[in-house]
Amino acid sequence: MSCSFYPTMAGLLTSFAFSIISQPGLAQRLSAPDTTHHQKLSEVTVTGTAPHFAAPVEGTTLTAGRRNELIKPRDVNANLAQNNVRQVLARVPGLMVWENDGSGQQINIATRGLSPNRSWEFNTRQNGYDMSADAFGYPEAYYNPPMEAVERIQLLRGGAGLQFGPQFGGLLNYELKRGPQDKKVEVETSNTAGSNGLFNSYNAVGGTVGKVNYYAYYRHRQGDGWRPSNQFTVDDVHANIHVALTKRLTLGAEVSYLTDKLQQPGGLTDAQFAQDSRQSTRTRNWLSTPWLIPALTLDYQAGERTRLSVKTFGLVASRNSVGFVAGLPAPDTVSRRTRQFAARQVDRDDYRNLGAELRLTQEVRFLGRTHTLASGLRAYRATTSRRQRGTGTTGSDFDLTLTGNGRFTNEFDFTTTNAAAFAELLLRAGARLSVTPGLRYDYLRNTGSGYLGRAADGTENRLADQASRRNVLLYGLGTEFQLSPTTNLxxxxxxxxxxxxxxxxxxxATSDVIxxxxxxxxxxTAEVGYRGSFRTWLRFDVGYFFLNYEDRIGVIRRPVPGGTTGQTQQFRTNLGRTQTHGLEAYAELDLLHSLTSNVNLPHLDLFAALSLLDARYGNLPVTTLTGTGTSTQIVETNLKGNYVENAPRQTLRMGLTFAHKGLSVTGQFSHVAKVYADASNTETAPATAQTGVIPAYQVTxxxxxxxxxxxxxxxxxGGVNNVFDARYFTRRSGGYPGPGILPADGRTWFAGLGLTL
Structure with missing residues (x-):
């Protein structure tokens, strides 16, 4: 990693670490013998904002030896009404966020230089079960729960694939609230208003009656959006009930339902963004994703050493869009000849999924120590019906009616069948050392059939039926060494x-060629780190990782085969090997309480989350165009040494929180370095604005x-997002909700009132 920023930040981190270690007696305390079992980290009381590190065994999940964060949104000063993950997950180092959806419904995040597209590099779950369209065929998370309903967010990176799936990003799990144990009825309401007509109302009821615990909520959110043609309406309903049949056996039932209608203002060219980043080029584009997730759960404590969990879950959902989707700079205007708009394109997906997971945790006595075996089985089937490029109406409202011949140009049916088994063993090799080897086996079968377009006589151009099978064996090894009662490697x-x-x-609905x-x-992925806490006023996690990604799938811009001179296209293909080196550092320090033990003083917490990445492509020859006009020519180049797209070399989020009695105020600063939108590292964006540089930006x-x-x-x-009204963008889109530059929101405000009875 050869960037002048690196030694500068390394010096700052070294100075910070030295100042902490220099505290009187700290070095002696850190080197003192361990007198507690290494499975437990002591609790800290930093004012509710720091992420907690999971215990080595969390329910039926092993977390020992890998980086993890547990974050409670309710304890963070943030715009929860709009699911502002830039704030909620600010303490996660290296978090890349695509900020192009002012509704807050589409969450696009990633870490470690992976793609943020609807969080698809994560295994995204709610309460431990799948919530995406198809975990292996189309893992985009169109559904995300409201942050007001989330008890905590679990991020398990690096080696999470052995227990939850093969994804490079790891696990992203939203754990929803349950009813309080000490009340029969508790009612909660939270109502928020804000800029651009924002109104959000969250209402919940929960409690425990006898052996029955219940919780249910309804959330309604609407607004006009920061840009024109950006209105949204979102409604969420969820209910969960858990019945303790015995002291050891609990049965549960859950259901979540989302309905939304989002207007998409479209993308901009670079010239349009420079002229007015708030303008909209498309007024007739809409997206709706009704989402229904039912689930049944069973938790059984067979004994002091055995715990069993079974989750059966389903999905009935759709992705529906209608709009004018021609690439930029084509305008969506009324035709002089017909005196009306062009017919819009209609695209529809239907998802029907069913799955079940059994997870077992067993404590085993061996060689005088207690070890923990976590194992599980999974069965899953997902079906998708995809219909594309139907001719819609010439209107402007949300209307999926087909006109013309009333048929879709493309129709496909896909199925994914997955069976998996995993086992991990937490071996406690000593009072301080643990080793966790693991294996995972996945069987995948994908099938596809359908047609792509129609001949002149109207007959279908059918594709050959496709079927593929994969048997994938994954393995891993983790280790953890307790340096002190509250710190470990x-x-x-x-x-x-x-x-x-x-x-x-x-x-x-994309312009990419496949x-x-x-x-x-x-x-x-390989990682090593040092984490822990000191007394009640410091929490930290500093680590290095290396991610090796073979046959990475991405987009390059290339000449159109057989096309006219200068004509190019976006080509989605395997881009060879990428390798990412990264430093991830997080620390949170209660400044006042580190200097005095007076508990009556306010809290003044300083936090910083830093990521330094060097993500590059290996050897891959490609053809590109150089020159302009009649002087355009095809040349051979190589991606070797190019930066991976959407992988900022520096990401820094830091903030200061003042907390005293019931008042808490947080100021937060975010810096994200320049990235490229394509593997070719295009500097000068074409007229379509789909590739090119995404400049560095800072937001407060x-x-x-x-x-x-x-x-x-x-x-x-209450609060103000983007206090200084920075004009920036985080994404260049090749299709929905673009194409082109998708601006992030400028300055907005919000204010809310909540009541719990």
Whole structure:
């Protein structure tokens, strides 16, 4: 990693670490003998904002030896009404966020230089079960729960694939709230208003009656959006009930339902963004994703040493869009000849999934120590019906009616069948040392059939039926060494796998051209780190990782085969090997309480989350165009040494929180370095604006919460996002919701009132 920023930041981190270690007696305390079992980390009382590190065994999940974060959104000063993950997950180093959806419904995040596209490099789950369209065929998370309903967010990176799936990104799990154990009925309401007509109302009821625990919520959110033609309406309903049949056996049932209608203002060219980043080029584009997730759960404590969990889950959902999707700079205007708009394009997906997972944790006595075996089985089947390029109406509202011949140009049916088994063993090799080897086996079968276009006589141009089978064996090894009662060293190596998605083969409403010979991507992640806490005022996690990604799937811009001179296209293909070296560092320090033990003083917490990446391509010859006009010519180049797209070399989020009694105020600063939108590292964007540089940007947020009344039953919240009205963008889109540059929101405000009874 050869960037002048690196030694500068390394010096700052070294100075910070030296200042901490220099505290009187600290070095002696850190080197003192361990007198506690290494499975437990002591609790800290940093003012509710720091992420917690999971215990080595969390329910039926092993986390020992790998980087993990547990974050409670309710304890973070943030715009929860709009799911502002830039704030909620600010303490996660290296978090890349595509900020192009002012509704807050589409969450696009990644870490470690992976693609943020609808969080698809993560294994995204809710309460431990799948919530994406198809975990292996089309893992895009169109559904995301409201942050007001989330008890905590679990991020398990690196070696998470052995227990939850083969994804490079690891696990992203939203754990929803349950009813309180000490009340029969508790009612919660939170209502927020804000810029551009924002209104959000979250209402919940929960409690425990006898052996029955229940919780249900309804959330409604609407607004006009920061840009024109950006209105949204979102409604969420969820209910969960858990019945303790015995002291050891609990049965549960859950259901989540989302319905939304999002207007998409479209992308901009670079010239349009420079002229007015708030303008909209498309007024007739809409997206709707009704999403229904039912689930049944069973938790059984067979004994003091055995715990069993079974989750059965389903999905009934759709992705529906209508709009004018021609690439830029084509305008969406009224035709002089017909005196009306062009007919829009209609695209529809239907998803029907069913799955079940059994997970077992067993404590085993061996050689005088207690070890923990975590194992599991998974069965899963997903079906997708994809219909594309139907001729819609010439209107402007959300209307999926087909006109013309009433048929779709493309129709496909896809199925994914997955069976998996995993086992990990937490071996406690001593009072301080643990080793966790693991294996995972996945069987995948994908099938596809359908047609692509129609002949002149109207007959279907059917594609040959496709079927593929894969038997994938993954393995990994983690280790953890307790240096002190509250600090440990950890290291992990884990294999990962990303199959070719049918979303790669037939993407929804995109201008990309697909390589018919796409191959699966494979690789591994290795990491090492040092984490822990000191007293009640410091929490930290500093680590290094290496990610090796073989046959990475991405986009390059190339000449159109057989096209006219200067004509290019976006080509989705395997881009060879990428390797990412990264430093991830997080620390949170209570400044005042580190200097005095006076608990009556306010808290003044300083946090910083830093990521330094060097993500580059290996050897891959490609053809490109140089020159302009009649002087354009094809030249051979090589991607070797190019930066991986969407992998910022520096990401820094830092903030300061003042907290006293019921008042808490947080100021947060975010810096994300320049990235490229394509593997060719295009500097000068073409007229379509789909490739090119995404410049570095800085954003400042200010939020506050005031809890008052008996048991803090009243809650006032508010803030300003993007305080200095920075104009920036984080994404160049090749299709929906673009194409082109998708601007992030400028300055907005929010204010809310909550009540719990």
């Amino acid at each position: 950890y290291a992990n190596y884990s294999r990962a796998f990303r199959p070719v998605l049918f979303g790669d083969l037939v993407p929804p 390589d018919p010979n796409l191959q699966d991507a494979r690789g591994y 947020d200010l939020s506050a919460t005031w809890k008052l009344g008996r048991d803090n039953r009243y809650r006032l919240s």
